[in-house]
Amino acid sequence: MLEAEALDEREADELAHVVLLRLAAEFQGFCRDLHNECIDVIFGEFAAPNRRLELLVSNQNMRYGRRLDTGNATKDGIGSDFLRLGLRMWVVLESALRDQVQEWLLTVHLLNAARNAIAHNVDAKLDQLRQDGHSLSLSTALRWRSSLDALAVGMDTVCNAHLRFLLPEVTPW
Template sequence: MSDALDRWQVERAEALDSLDSIHGKITGRKRGRKYDTKHLNRALFVALAAEFQGFCRDLHEDAAIHIANSIQTVPGNAKVVPVMLDALVRERTISLSRGPSRDRRLDKGNADFSALVTDFATLGILIGDELKARYPAKSPKWERTLKALNDARNGIAHSDTEKLATSDRDHGLTLATFRRWRSSLNGASDGMDRVVGAYLLDLTGTKPW
């Protein structure tokens, strides 16, 4: 597995587990204390969105590093150089007055599905198409989960009562929903790791992880 997936399954999982545990200690896993529970629940969703976005950034960087390293380890691989050059051009824009500036959507906004498609495309990876081809039944569910999570996260982060009401009505911003969405993103992270790894093997001729 990639370093990104390892971090998701260990370091990032531990962070989310600790919040789940704190939730249980405060609430006693009992219904009630509606105000306290509401705000604890919201913290869970913000953390889940942040950790998954971190995973996506890590996976993108792991892929970029493997492509860069393959130029040295696989001499004469004509497929790699155009991808590398295109990624460099699209990833950084150079201004004489401001210097280099990153242009990766995962660094500036939510890890929504369109951001994943856009950013991985800089490395030549059609991640949306690859996920749908390999996981035709699961991929749409992952995409729906990610949209619902980011909608909830935005409502919480911006104190948008209308968005929060919609998210709560449609999904229920509860501990059970957090766990269900987390389980879905566990599947998505594993799927992303596999399709990116397969693409890199085909592109460079060497296993990335």
């Protein structure tokens, strides 16, 4: 087992960077998977008799050019992709959970800033994050993961409610 106390400062930073990169990837994957699940529910309900038509329409109109496939899971990217499903994700979340949404959006922003600085090896941006009071440590990664976990629950709940509104006879999940 890796003992955090046995790591020197540079090794601890490197480990934290790996964890932050993984956290960003996992959150982006969650958002993409949730979007896919929503598409599957919608098109599974309406196009089930014609699977080829279902795949054509859902892939061409809902998945093609999706921002979650080509960039970080940002506020704008998430919002844009879910709007394709008629869901104004951030508006709905803000109306129900205003105080939490601000924290979640800050976490998403900071995680993506850290991810980009780490992935592209831009020390000046890493230094700026630290100067702004954002330690890029394992404890920060754990705190951000907790925030993103809560955001994921909120997004899942909003998507479920949206699908129930669109398709009252369907129980999405």
